[in-house]
Amino acid sequence: MTSPEISFGSSRSSISDLSDISGSNNDFVNVDKNMEFIWWIANRLTSYDEEMHKEILDDFFTDDAKYIHPALTVEGKFNIRKVFRVWTSLNKDEPEVTNIVFDGNTAVISVLQNLRPRLFPLIHMQVPATTTLLFRESPIGPMIYSHQDSWTLEGIVQSVPLLGWWYDHVVRNVLGSLMTSAGGFLHTANQTTGYLQFRADEVTQFSNAIIEKSSSDIQTRSREMTAKAQFLVETAKGSVEKRVATAREEVERMRRMMRPRSPLLPFIGAATPPPALEAPAPTKAITAGSEQ
Structure with missing residues (x-):
């Protein structure tokens, strides 16, 4: 069609x-x-x-x-x-x-x-x-x-004739200067912020390194002090045990010295035993029957 x-x-x-x-x-x-x-x-x-x-x-x-x-x-x-x-x-x-x-x-x-x-x-x-x-x-x-x-x-x-000239030659130039100044300020602020952030990262890394090193040193010193303390404890324990044994011996000796003396005490420990005492002879009872 x-x-x-x-x-x-x-x-x-x-x-x-x-x-x-x-x-x-x-x-x-x-x-x-x-x-x-x-x-x-x-x-x-x-x-x-x-x-x-x-x-x-x-x-x-x-x-x-x-x-x-x-x-x-x-x-x-x-x-x-x-x-x-x-x-x-x-x-x-x-x-x-x-x-x-x-x-x-x-x-x-x-x-x-x-x-x-x-x-x-x-x-x-x-x-x-x-x-x-x-x-x-x-x-x-x-x-x-x-x-x-x-x-x-x-x-x-x-x-608009006058307004257009004023807009082209004044307003735009002023606004352009303001914008470039603001842009420069923002650029400087961004650079400063970036530098501060970089330094902050460096400080953080340095702090972390110090903390790690300090932690390692603390752990090493802790192990050394623990070993030294154990040695001192063992040494003190041995010394105390010796002193306790000595004290026990001294107590035992004092006990022996404080016992009461007996007549036979001088002969205790002698080379020969003391002479035996003679028992008295039994007496004969004289009775009437015997006489007879």
Whole structure:
């Protein structure tokens, strides 16, 4: 089935060709054709030509597409078109597309917004911005379902003439000096911390070595003192035993000396026994019968 051919301003393309572009991009083929297509979309999307903008919305935006801006969010192609009308009625100059990055599903477009109010046309500021387009597949080809505009604070500040000069030449230089000073301080602090940590490790190792050596010396001295104490105990024990034996002998000798003396004591231990005492002769009793 052949897709209907659609006209976009001075150019003509077809939805089938757009589908082929998406498919070829996914296969990393025809990159130049893809970039030509996305540049074509971006230039018409940022154009202040209402008819051209309307054709892009009708042909490449989904019905529920969202437009997200730093100041607002709207949903639907018709609401996006209304926002476009308000913006073009307030601002005079069109934005400029400076760069595009496209991977087949997401397009990041760098835009330079030319702010020139219609009420004050002498005022002109250029603010860098970023437009992000998100694509998704549909039966007729890839369609845009999200359009996001991002304005950076830096770009807004730089767009103001005096404020931009002051920001570039004063604020940035002062902040740069502060950051470099802080970085130098942190570097010095890190070096000092590292050195202190290194010295602390050395002290810890030295302390551990001293503790180990002291423990070894204490154990050696303890063994030596234990052996010496055992020797002294054994020596004292032998001396005490000798003294106890001597004391016992002395006590025994004193006991012998303190025993009472007997008449036979001088003969105790003599070479010859003492002479035996003669017993008295029995007397004869004289009785009357004997006389007779």
